[in-house]
Amino acid sequence: MQSDDGEDYHPSDGWRMRHHHLQKGQLWERICAEARQDAMMEPRLATFLHSVVLSHRSVEAAFSFLMAAKLADSMMLGPVQIMTIFREAYDNDPSILEAGLADLQAVIDRDPACSKYSQCLLYFKGFQAVQCYRVTHWLWRKGRKALALAIHSRVCQLFDVDIHPGARIGRGVMLDHATGIVIGETAVVGENVSMLHHVSLGGSGTGRGVRHPNIGHGVLLGAGVIVLGPVNLGAGSKVGAGSVVVSDIPEHCVAVGVPAKIIKCTSKGE
Amino acid sequence: MQSDDGEDYHPSDGWRMRHHHLQKGQLWERICAEARQDAMMEPRLATFLHSVVLSHRSVEAAFSFLMAAKLADSMMLGPVQIMTIFREAYDNDPSILEAGLADLQAVIDRDPACSKYSQCLLYFKGFQAVQCYRVTHWLWRKGRKALALAIHSRVCQLFDVDIHPGARIGRGVMLDHATGIVIGETAVVGENVSMLHHVSLGGSGTGRGVRHPNIGHGVLLGAGVIVLGPVNLGAGSKVGAGSVVVSDIPEHCVAVGVPAKIIKCTSKGE
Amino acid sequence: MQSDDGEDYHPSDGWRMRHHHLQKGQLWERICAEARQDAMMEPRLATFLHSVVLSHRSVEAAFSFLMAAKLADSMMLGPVQIMTIFREAYDNDPSILEAGLADLQAVIDRDPACSKYSQCLLYFKGFQAVQCYRVTHWLWRKGRKALALAIHSRVCQLFDVDIHPGARIGRGVMLDHATGIVIGETAVVGENVSMLHHVSLGGSGTGRGVRHPNIGHGVLLGAGVIVLGPVNLGAGSKVGAGSVVVSDIPEHCVAVGVPAKIIKCTSKGE
Numbered sequence: 001m002q003s004d005d006g007e008d009y010h011p012s013d014g015w016r017m018r019h020h021h022l023q024k025g026q027l028w029e030r031i032c033a034e035a036r037q038d039a040m041m042e043p044r045l046a047t048f049l050h051s052v053v054l055s056h057r058s059v060e061a062a063f064s065f066l067m068a069a070k071l072a073d074s075m076m077l078g079p080v081q082i083m084t085i086f087r088e089a090y091d092n093d094p095s096i097l098e099a100g101l102a103d104l105q106a107v108i109d110r111d112p113a114c115s116k117y118s119q120c121l122l123y124f125k126g127f128q129a130v131q132c133y134r135v136t137h138w139l140w141r142k143g144r145k146a147l148a149l150a151i152h153s154r155v156c157q158l159f160d161v162d163i164h165p166g167a168r169i170g171r172g173v174m175l176d177h178a179t180g181i182v183i184g185e186t187a188v189v190g191e192n193v194s195m196l197h198h199v200s201l202g203g204s205g206t207g208r209g210v211r212h213p214n215i216g217h218g219v220l221l222g223a224g225v226i227v228l229g230p231v232n233l234g235a236g237s238k239v240g241a242g243s244v245v246v247s248d249i250p251e252h253c254v255a256v257g258v259p260a261k262i263i264k265c266t267s268k269g270e
Numbered sequence: 271m272q273s274d275d276g277e278d279y280h281p282s283d284g285w286r287m288r289h290h291h292l293q294k295g296q297l298w299e300r301i302c303a304e305a306r307q308d309a310m311m312e313p314r315l316a317t318f319l320h321s322v323v324l325s326h327r328s329v330e331a332a333f334s335f336l337m338a339a340k341l342a343d344s345m346m347l348g349p350v351q352i353m354t355i356f357r358e359a360y361d362n363d364p365s366i367l368e369a370g371l372a373d374l375q376a377v378i379d380r381d382p383a384c385s386k387y388s389q390c391l392l393y394f395k396g397f398q399a400v401q402c403y404r405v406t407h408w409l410w411r412k413g414r415k416a417l418a419l420a421i422h423s424r425v426c427q428l429f430d431v432d433i434h435p436g437a438r439i440g441r442g443v444m445l446d447h448a449t450g451i452v453i454g455e456t457a458v459v460g461e462n463v464s465m466l467h468h469v470s471l472g473g474s475g476t477g478r479g480v481r482h483p484n485i486g487h488g489v490l491l492g493a494g495v496i497v498l499g500p501v502n503l504g505a506g507s508k509v510g511a512g513s514v515v516v517s518d519i520p521e522h523c524v525a526v527g528v529p530a531k532i533i534k535c536t537s538k539g540e
Numbered sequence: 541m542q543s544d545d546g547e548d549y550h551p552s553d554g555w556r557m558r559h560h561h562l563q564k565g566q567l568w569e570r571i572c573a574e575a576r577q578d579a580m581m582e583p584r585l586a587t588f589l590h591s592v593v594l595s596h597r598s599v600e601a602a603f604s605f606l607m608a609a610k611l612a613d614s615m616m617l618g619p620v621q622i623m624t625i626f627r628e629a630y631d632n633d634p635s636i637l638e639a640g641l642a643d644l645q646a647v648i649d650r651d652p653a654c655s656k657y658s659q660c661l662l663y664f665k666g667f668q669a670v671q672c673y674r675v676t677h678w679l680w681r682k683g684r685k686a687l688a689l690a691i692h693s694r695v696c697q698l699f700d701v702d703i704h705p706g707a708r709i710g711r712g713v714m715l716d717h718a719t720g721i722v723i724g725e726t727a728v729v730g731e732n733v734s735m736l737h738h739v740s741l742g743g744s745g746t747g748r749g750v751r752h753p754n755i756g757h758g759v760l761l762g763a764g765v766i767v768l769g770p771v772n773l774g775a776g777s778k779v780g781a782g783s784v785v786v787s788d789i790p791e792h793c794v795a796v797g798v799p800a801k802i803i804k805c806t807s808k809g810e
Contacts, residue, residue, distance in 0.1 A: 038416040044355070045420055048346045069345045075609045076588045085584070112473070112481070113434065113455050123423030146578040150585055153663030160430050160449075160700050160719045162737075164653065177452045179430045179700075180468075182717045182737055182763070185653050197432075197452055198468065198720075198738065200763045202781070203652070211652070223452070223470045223496050224514075226763050226781045241472065241496045242514040242528050244764075244782040258528050258782050258798050308686040314625070315690055318616045339615045382743070382751070383704065383725050393693030430700050430719075447722045449700045450738075467702075467722055468738065493722070493740045493766050511742070511766045512784040512798050528798050 010268055011192035011218030012236030012252070015171040021105050024097075027117060028059045034118040052122065060090040060097050063121060067132065071154050085151070089135040096134045102171035102191075103130055110174050110194055126178030129161035133183075136165035167201075169193075170217070177223075187212035190235065196223035204229030204246075216251065236268060280538055281462035281488030282506030282522065285441040291375050294367075297387060298329045304388040322392065330360045330367050333391065337402065341424050355421070359405040366404045372441035372461075373400055380444050380464055396448030396467075399431035403453075406435035437471075439463075440487070447493075457482035460505065466493035474499030474516075486521065506538060550808055551732035552758030552776030552792070555711040561645050564637075567657060568599045574658040592662065600630040600637050603661065607672065611694050625691070629675040636674045642711035642731075643670055650714050650734055666718030666737075669701035676705035707741075709733075710757070717763075727752035730775065736763035744769030744786075756791065776808060 007018055022030060035053040039046040052069075056062040068083035077085075090097050107120040107127055114120055120127050132155045139148040148165035156162045161175065163183040170191035175181055177197035183189065186209075187201040199221045203211040213227040216234050222241030227233065234251030243260040253265040277288055292300060305323040309316040322339075326332040338353035347355075360367050377390045377397060384390055390397050402425045409418040418435040426432045431445065433453040440461035445451055447467035453459065456479070457471040469491045473481040483497040486504050492511030497503065504521030513530040523535040547558055562570060575593040579586040592609075596602040608623035617625075630637050647660040647667055654660055660667050672695045679688040688705040696702045701715065703723040710731035715721055717737035723729065726749070727741040739761045743751040753767040756774050762781030767773065774791030783800040793805040 042414060042416045044347065044351055044417055048420070052345065066345075069343075073609075075592065075606075077584065081584055119419060123419060125423070125427055144582060146582045147584055149659060149663060150588070153665070156719070157665055157699065159427065162717050162719065177432050179426070179432065179450045179452070180719045180738060182719070196472070197470070198450060198764075200737070200781070202736070202763055222498075223472055224468070224494065224764065224782075228762075228781055240514070241470070241498055242494075242512070242782070244780070256529075259796075312684060312686045314617065314621055314687055318690070322615065336615075339613075389689060393689060395693070395697055429697065447702050449696070449702065449720045449722070466742070467740070468720060492768075493742055494738075494764065510784070511740070511768055512764075512782070526799075 010236065011172075012216065012268060014217045015102050015191040022117075024059070024101060027101060027104070031059060031062075031118045031121060034116050038118070053118065059101070059121070060087075063100070063131065064090065066122065067128065070128070070158060071132070071151065073154065076150060076154065082151075085139070085147070086135055089138045093138055096138060099134060099171040100131050103127060103173055106172040106174045106192065106194075111176060124178075125159040126161065126175030126181070129155055129159045129163060129178060129181075130169065130173055130175055132159075133163040133165065133167070133169065136163075137167070137169075140165040167212070184212035186210045186230075188214045190215055190217040190219065192218045193221070194219075195221040195225070196241070198224040200226045200228075202226060202228045213245075280506065281442075282486065282538060284487045285372050285461040292387075294329070294371060297371060297374070301329060301332075301388045301391060304386045308388070323388065329371070329391070330357075333370070333401065334360065336392065337398065340398070340428060341402070341421065343424065346420060346424065352421075355409075355417070356405055359408045363408055366408060369404060369441040370401050373397060373443055376442040376444045376462065376464075381446060394448075395429040396431065396445030396451070399425055399429045399433060399448060399451075400439065400443055400445055402429075403433040403435065403437070403439065406433075407437070407439075410435040437482070454482040456480045456500075458484045460485055460487040460489065462488040463491070464489075465491040465495070466511070468494040470496045470498075472496060472498045483515075550758065550776065551712075552756065552808060554757045555642050555731040562657075564599070564641060567641060567644070571599060571602075571658045571661060574656045578658070593658065599641070599661070600627075603640070603671065604630065606662065607668065610668070610698060611672070611691065613694065616690060616694065622691075625679075625687070626675055629678045633678055636678060639674060639711040640671050643667060643713055646712040646714045646732065646734075651716060664718070665699040666701065666715030666721070669695055669699045669703060669718060669721075670709065670713055670715055672699075673703040673705065673707070673709065676703075677707070677709075680705040707752070724752040726750045726770075728754045730755055730757040730759065732758045733761070734759075735761040735765070736781070738764040740766045740768075742766060742768045753785075 035049040039049040052066050053062050064083050064086035068079040071082045072079040136148040136152050152165050160179050161181045164185040166185040167183045167187045169189040172192045174194045180198040182200045184203045201213045210230045214232045218236045219233050220238045224242045225239045227245040232248045236252040237249045238254045240256035243256050244258045245260045249255050253262045255262045305319040309319040322336050334353050334356035338349040341352045342349035406418040406422050422435050430449050431451045434455040436455040437453045437457045439459040442462045444464045450468040452470045454473045471483045480500045484502045488506045489503050490508045494512045495509045497515040502518045506522040507519045508524045510526030513526050514528045515530045519525050523532045525532045575589040579589040592606050593602050604623050604626035608619040611622045612619035676688040676692050692705050700719050701721045704725040706725040707723045707727045709729040712732045714734045720738040722740045724743045741753045750770045754772045758776045759773050760778040764782045765779045767785040772788045776792040777789045778794045780796035783796050784798045785800045789795050793802045795802045
């Protein structure tokens with residue numbers, strides 16, 4: 001596909017920095033500029049924007065601070081503990097931040113209701129839940145399952161987005177609206193995937209092996225889509241809202257219905 | 271339709287005060303009487319009922335106080351700020367309160383599980399989310415989009431009801447149970463509309479113009495209904511639970527299924 | 541059905557303690573052992589695990605403490621009030637705890653992603669919401685409806701699980717993931733029922749009598765299933781994800797689709 005900026009690119013190829021994407025430093029400058037403007041235009045938000053954005057030195061510092069305030073509770077983990085865990089994750093594994101910045105760019109690229117990076121960073125619970133998942137997944141891989149599950153439960157309660165720390169999720173993912181999304185323990189989600197609220201990537205049966213779906217690059221899952229069991233959704237495929245998918249979908253095909261049936265297949269990028 | 275009280279009235283005509291509806295002052299007296307009785311019967315709730323209802327002078331003062339306590343967080347907006355914003359909205363635009371009282375009456379008229387005005391006011395997150403929307407929409411129209419989006423994000427997290435501040439919603443609306451409801455930026459919802467939990471009025475495509483549905487007066491949307499794109503649902507139409515609507519529905523017709531098909535059309539009020 | 545441990549048992553028979561199930565005392569010892577191990581392996585959780593588990597003498601004391609911390613808010617009911625209500629319920633009606641322990645065992649038996657009792661007790665909002673329901677139902681039956689509805693509204697907001705205090709729910713119930721589940725006022729749910737997230741047991745019409753479903757023992761309701769009106773789902777029946785059920789399903793039958801159609805019926809336990 002020839003995209004707007006003349007690049008030969010299709011989301012089903014996987015994540016790639018594109019001409020119009022911002023480098024990390026530029027992106028942080030942009031977020032600060034947006035926050036300064038909002039603070040000036042809306043003094044009621046000035047204290048918030050200063051404490052959450054403008055008093056920090058990097059996007060990962062700001063975001064760790066924000067999540068610390070949101071996820072902390074009086075009983076389980078205090079804000080300093082949460083912030084420390086997030087900072088450790090970002091420091092130890094640079095791919096977490098790289099993926100997070102790709103997710104941020106993905107929302108700007110794909111959501112017509114979002115024109116500001118700061119809006120996504122500060123307010124979108126789908127974006128925030130994915131970043132929390134990235135940290136719990138890091139804990140999970142390091143064998144710190146008890147801590148991963150504790151934070152996961154707090155995220156489920158707060159955002160109503162339930163991504164198991166064991167799932168694997170690529171870069172450039174957008175969870176729009178996000179309420180009610182469930183992604184199971186052995187699910188694999190590729191890069192550039194977009195899913196709307198109430199999407200489930202659920203398990204079938206009670207076997208102990210892989211029991212959840214495998215979602216290819218650039219897939220779009222409409223609101224309320226339920227995908228069940230270890231099925232494959234090929235790169236670039238699309239599933240219409242309210243569909244139930246219980247079998248494979250080939251690359252670049254469109255499926256709809258309960259159960260979902262393929263209604264169209266195209267060459268890549270058509 | 272000849273209704274119970276002998277009025278010639280149908281919800282698809284739009285909102286109207288009916289014989290059995292309470293005027294603002296009567297309604298506030300009723301709420302106070304209910305709260306006094308509950309406080310007497312259940313002393314564990316007495317402090318709450320006094321601080322949230324009985325110590326106030328009007329329904330809008332009580333409700334602003336309640337929302338201040340619910341929406342405030344330690345970081346973004348404190349309770350005094352929230353309460354001030356709600357009071358400003360109610361003072362500046364009397365149609366916000368008028369619409370809210372119609373919403374309250376709508377729940378009493380239509381929800382068989384709710385017999386007390388105070389129960390709806392204090393406990394129903396669908397009702398509370400709509401009132402928060404009415405305030406964020408007032409901010410949005412005044413160009414205070416940053417503040418509108420900040421409060422909107424807080425409401426989404428708290429109630430899991432996602433009504434974009436830009437949407438337009440008429441009087442006498444009931445959101446029953448309400449979890450997971452999503453109403454997009456350019457959606458228009460008429461008067462006397464009832465929708466159950468998990469209803470989505472979603473966008474199609476990424477165009478910048480009108481990309482969400484237009485819902486007529488008196489429409490009923492069952493649990494889990496997804497309406498996608500700039501389609502029209504005529505006044506008095508009904509959509510069965512779990513349906514996906516991607517094309518227009520004429521007035522007073524009933525549609526069900528994935529995708530929804532019209533199964534019946536009637537004269538108004540049959 | 542001959543189950544793994546040689547017992548002649550099927551979930552549609554109703555709840556029963558089985559050979560591998562733990563007695564109350566054993567179960568509490570197991571939870572404490574799990575908490576001690578997690579506290580040792582993950583010091584960041586040690587304070588939490590001590591205050592919520594290890595400093596208590598029984599599972600009901602620990603759980604009442606946990607719910608007190610979660611449900612308390614600055615305005616409605618403080619932690620001491622919540623804890624007192626839970627303790628009163630457990631003390632007055634031993635069947636509440638018995639049912640709760642059966643629910644805990646059910647999650648271990650049926651959820652392949654949960655291997656620890658403490659994980660379910662501390663983190664699963666579906667389990668926690670059912671236990672809160674059991675307490676509000678006790679209040680409801682004693683005529684303390686105002687208090688039941690107050691706590692119910694807090695649970696809805698916190699967990700996004702909306703179980704009306706008037707519903708009747710048997711032992712050994714599992715609500716998996718749980719976000720968006722709605723169970724109406726006159727619904728009856730048997731024993732050993734499993735339901736996934738977004739399941740609705742909804743009312744039809746506005747009549748004042750029984751207007752919600754009756755779900756038999758051992759029924760399985762997939763993600764997003766909507767059951768509407770006073771229909772009967774026979775013991776051991778299963779409904780596929782995303783289905784809408786508006787008529788009876790016989791015992792041991794499987795139904796799928798919108799509207800759901802029966803695709804298979806078997807002898808018990810086949």
